[in-house]
Amino acid sequence: MATTTKVLARAAAATSSTTLYTVPSATTTVVTNIVVTNSAATAATFTLTLNSVDIFTTSAIAANSTAMFDLKQVMATTQIIAGFASATTVKFHISGVEIA
Numbered sequence: 058m059a060t061t062t063k064v065l066a067r068a069a070a071a072t073s074s075t076t077l078y079t080v081p082s083a084t085t086t087v088v089t090n091i092v093v094t095n096s097a098a099t100a101a102t103f104t105l106t107l108n109s110v111d112i113f114t115t116s117a118i119a120a121n122s123t124a125m126f127d128l129k130q131v132m133a134t135t136q137i138i139a140g141f142a143s144a145t146t147v148k149f150h151i152s153g154v155e156i157a
Contacts, residue, residue: 065086074139078138079135100120
C-alpha cells in the first residue's frame with residue numbers, strides 16, 4: 058500500500074461549479090488542508106463541496122486575505138472535490154494524502 062502526500066488541487070476559482078479533484082481508481086484520499094486566498098481589493102465568496110456535500114457554502118473571504126482550514130476527510134474512489142467563487146481572484150490550494 059503506497060501513501061503519497063500531494064497537492065490535490067491548486068487553481069483559480071471559476072464562477073460556476075467546477076471539479077477541482079477526482080479520487081483516482083483504486084485509491085482512497087484523505088483531504089488534510091484547504092487554503093483559500095482572495096487577491097482582490099474587494100471581498101468575495103466561495104463554495105466547496107466534497108462528493109456533493111457542502112463544506113463551505115457562499116462563505117465570505119475578505120479582500121486581500123487568506124483562510125486556512127485543517128481537516129481530515131476521507132474520500133473514496135471517483136469521489137470529487139468541486140468549487141467556485143464569486144470572483145476569479147479567489148484561489149484554492151487543497152492538500153492531502155492518496156493511499157493506493
